[in-house]
Amino acid sequence: MNHKRTRLALIAGIAAAGLFGLGSASAADKGTIKIVTHSPLSGPNSPSGESIKLGAQLALEDYGKLLTSQGFKVQLQPEDDQANPNVGVANANRLINDPDILAVVGHYNSGVFIPSSEVYAKANLVAVSPANTNPQVTDRESTRAIANRICGRDDVQGPVGADFAVKDLKAKKVYVINDKTAYGAGVADAFEAAVKKAGVKVMLASGVDDKETDFSSVLNRAAIDKPDIIYFGGYYQQGGLLLKQMRQKKVGAVFMGGDGLDSGDLQKIAGSENVTKAYFTTLGVPLSKLPAAKKFAEVYKTKFNKDPEAYSAYGYDSMRVVLQAIADSAKANGGNKPSREQVAAAVRKVKFDGLTGKISFNSRGDIEVAKYVVVGVGPTPDKNDVKSIIEKKAPNS
Amino acid sequence: MNFSEGLQLLPITLTDGLVLGLLYAVIALGYTMVYGVLGLINFAHAEIFMVGGIVGIEVLTFGTAGTGMHPALQLLLAVTAAMLISGALAVVTERIAYRPLRLRNAPRLVPLITACGVSLFLQDFVRFIESLFGNFIRPFPDFEFFYRSVELSDSVIVPYKSIAIVLVGVAMLIGLTYLVNYTRLGRAVRAVAQDQKASALMGIDVNRMIALTFLVGGALGGVAGVLYGLQFGKLDPFSGFIPGIKAFTAAVLGGIGNIPGAMLGGIVLGVLEVLAGTYLPILTDNAVGTEYKDIFAFGILILILIFRPSGLLGRATVEKV
Numbered sequence: 047m048n049h050k051r052t053r054l055a056l057i058a059g060i061a062a063a064g065l066f067g068l069g070s071a072s073a074a075d076k077g078t079i080k081i082v083t084h085s086p087l088s089g090p091n092s093p094s095g096e097s098i099k100l101g102a103q104l105a106l107e108d109y110g111k112l113l114t115s116q117g118f119k120v121q122l123q124p125e126d127d128q129a130n131p132n133v134g135v136a137n138a139n140r141l142i143n144d145p146d147i148l149a150v151v152g153h154y155n156s157g158v159f160i161p162s163s164e165v166y167a168k169a170n171l172v173a174v175s176p177a178n179t180n181p182q183v184t185d186r187e188s189t190r191a192i193a194n195r196i197c198g199r200d201d202v203q204g205p206v207g208a209d210f211a212v213k214d215l216k217a218k219k220v221y222v223i224n225d226k227t228a229y230g231a232g233v234a235d236a237f238e239a240a241v242k243k244a245g246v247k248v249m250l251a252s253g254v255d256d257k258e259t260d261f262s263s264v265l266n267r268a269a270i271d272k273p274d275i276i277y278f279g280g281y282y283q284q285g286g287l288l289l290k291q292m293r294q295k296k297v298g299a300v301f302m303g304g305d306g307l308d309s310g311d312l313q314k315i316a317g318s319e320n321v322t323k324a325y326f327t328t329l330g331v332p333l334s335k336l337p338a339a340k341k342f343a344e345v346y347k348t349k350f351n352k353d354p355e356a357y358s359a360y361g362y363d364s365m366r367v368v369l370q371a372i373a374d375s376a377k378a379n380g381g382n383k384p385s386r387e388q389v390a391a392a393v394r395k396v397k398f399d400g401l402t403g404k405i406s407f408n409s410r411g412d413i414e415v416a417k418y419v420v421v422g423v424g425p426t427p428d429k430n431d432v433k434s435i436i437e438k439k440a441p442n443s
Numbered sequence: 444m445n446f447s448e449g450l451q452l453l454p455i456t457l458t459d460g461l462v463l464g465l466l467y468a469v470i471a472l473g474y475t476m477v478y479g480v481l482g483l484i485n486f487a488h489a490e491i492f493m494v495g496g497i498v499g500i501e502v503l504t505f506g507t508a509g510t511g512m513h514p515a516l517q518l519l520l521a522v523t524a525a526m527l528i529s530g531a532l533a534v535v536t537e538r539i540a541y542r543p544l545r546l547r548n549a550p551r552l553v554p555l556i557t558a559c560g561v562s563l564f565l566q567d568f569v570r571f572i573e574s575l576f577g578n579f580i581r582p583f584p585d586f587e588f589f590y591r592s593v594e595l596s597d598s599v600i601v602p603y604k605s606i607a608i609v610l611v612g613v614a615m616l617i618g619l620t621y622l623v624n625y626t627r628l629g630r631a632v633r634a635v636a637q638d639q640k641a642s643a644l645m646g647i648d649v650n651r652m653i654a655l656t657f658l659v660g661g662a663l664g665g666v667a668g669v670l671y672g673l674q675f676g677k678l679d680p681f682s683g684f685i686p687g688i689k690a691f692t693a694a695v696l697g698g699i700g701n702i703p704g705a706m707l708g709g710i711v712l713g714v715l716e717v718l719a720g721t722y723l724p725i726l727t728d729n730a731v732g733t734e735y736k737d738i739f740a741f742g743i744l745i746l747i748l749i750f751r752p753s754g755l756l757g758r759a760t761v762e763k764v
Contacts, residue, residue: 089570089579251732252724252732254734257681258734260675260717262717262720263733266456270448286677287675287676287677290676294676311580314580314582315676316582317585319585320585
């Protein structure tokens with residue numbers, strides 16, 4: 047009896063699907079859904095921004111069927127924020143006026159995410175960040191409903207780095223320098239506070255302009271002070287240069303920094319022979335240490351003819367979160383296009399095992415358990431040496 | 444850090460300041476020469492400088508790397524290439540963007556706006572070209588040779604690259620002084636600076652002399668670009684802006700239009716900047732960080748200009764009879 051009914055339902059279902067299929071062959075009748083990737087595609091951070099976009103693009107190819115099977119057309123809209131807060135905000139104001147855009151995957155720079163997400167929040171447009179680590183990304187009340195991230199936070203990353211500096215490198219005196227951006231100052235402050243707590247002497251804590259190319263003031267002093275570590279809170283294009291000038295000036299200190307240094311271009315800028323005694327902490331687990339990402343790395347390489355960067359897989363997982371959330375909320379909405387509010391709410395309920403690990407969010411939009419990695423920098427990116435991978439819960443969950 | 448350690452830092456700080464100042468001086472000459480002749484502040488000069496630097500880096504990276512040539516010779520080749528391209532670019536800029544305006548007697552503000560436009564255009568043009576090859580930051584190739592140093596005493600260590608920059612920089616300054624003051628061409632340029640109409644009547648080709656000014660200024664900018672790359676390790680399409688602004692400041696500080704003034708202004712500004720960067724954190728016990736060095740250097744600059752509004756050496760006075 048029961049069996050018969052299911053079979054009947056199945057036949058009816060197949061017939062209906064066939065009819066709909068005929069209908070939708072000419073045009074997807076439920077409309078277009080656009081998903082934006084918003085990252086720096088030009089300018090100094092473009093290698094990382096590009097890799098986020100390409101990662102997301104692969105996820106759309108793999109999981110776009112979640113939406114196309116429901117009769118939607120899905121479209122990727124790559125946007126370029128040029129790593130510049132002004133550009134990010136201007137783009138965001140344009141994006142919220144396109145009703146087809148239901149979600150944003152981005153950004154790369156915390157300093158860009160924070161003001162841009164204020165704009166998204168006005169229109170309830172959800173943003174899932176693959177790489178923004180500043181605590182303010184999810185800590186602000188104004189963007190509570192829409193800001194999410196699948197990577198860790200600087201207020202954990204800084205202490206993880208400090209722990210390594212104190213326990214493994216046995217540092218006694220350090221220099222802490224930051225580039226005065228939201229990200230760089232945040233991670234450097236967290237590191238400084240944590241090493242101070244451990245009794246390490248901070249001999250110099252100073253900012254440098256984020257366009258500065260001359261570090262001689264700091265390094266001449268370091269040549270005499272001989273700190274054990276020079277910690278740099280900032281991005282690789284400056285960090286690489288600092289490391290290069292350090293070695294040129296024969297400053298023998300260990301060079302350390304946060305995930306802003308995590309790029310294959312670090313060695314290119316510093317010059318591989320200058321990369322000695324250098325470490326960074328990162329939240330992007332190297333793909334070689336992610337068993338689930340092996341195939342991803344191969345596909346990426348053949349498709350785009352370059353190696354994926356650390357945040358490519360995070361771009362991939364962020365896109366998957368977004369697709370899953372839209373698909374779930376569309377189902378809950380009776381198969382119709384969901385509203386932005388519904389998508390934002392659905393993101394928090396998404397749970398899956400992604401390339402980068404278990405993905406699930408707490409009520410603030412932080413990933414519940416994030417991975418923190420300490421990397422020893424090798425002369426070439428593929429010789430980078432993973433010292434440890436630590437899993438830590440988000441501080442507020 | 445105590446007093447004796449502060450003292451120990453002084454020689455290397457002054458060396459770095461001198462090198463930076465010399466770079467500013469060589470760039471500043473481009474601003475000051477064009478201003479002296481045309482009364483135009485050529486803001487595009489910052490980008491001419493950047494283009495020269497990137498050309499130099501590309502020559503070293505793709506042309507001479509691995510040929511086993513002596514590093515000094517390689518540097519010389521890169522500098523020559525940068526001089527040629529930057530000089531040519533400056534002449535083309537003048538031909539396309541400034542000369543048509545000049546021939547129509549446009550108000551003086553108009554070419555200034557065009558200069559800003561050219562500057563933005565060149566930035567994005569180079570960015571476009573480099574991004575075609577997937578590049579943005581152009582790291583200066585490593586030459587172990589230039590990192591070697593001469594130890595004069597325990598605290599006075601002078602790296603080869605500083606010596607190279609000082610040598611090339613000083614050669615440029617001497618060459619320019621000779622060209623402007625002791626050759627027929629220089630006399631013609633000076634005549635055009637004084638009075639374009641009168642010099643035309645005397646049989647001087649004014650347009651050619653103005654083009655020559657741009658050629659020389661641009662070539663100097665190119666040299667400075669390569670040396671800047673050698674000193675600091677990388678350039679990107681936006682690297683011209685800040686050194687450009689500072690060199691312009693140096694030109695004003697020395698007295699814009701005045702060639703020895705630009706040299707002096709550059710050196711004063713460079714030394715002040717590096718001194719401030721090193722000693723501000725030391726003197727204030729880290730309360731004021733290195734990032735405030737520009738504020739300090741520019742504060743001094745305002746003070747100097749309050750008391751000497753026409754710059755340290757003043758505008759070269761023109762005797763009109």
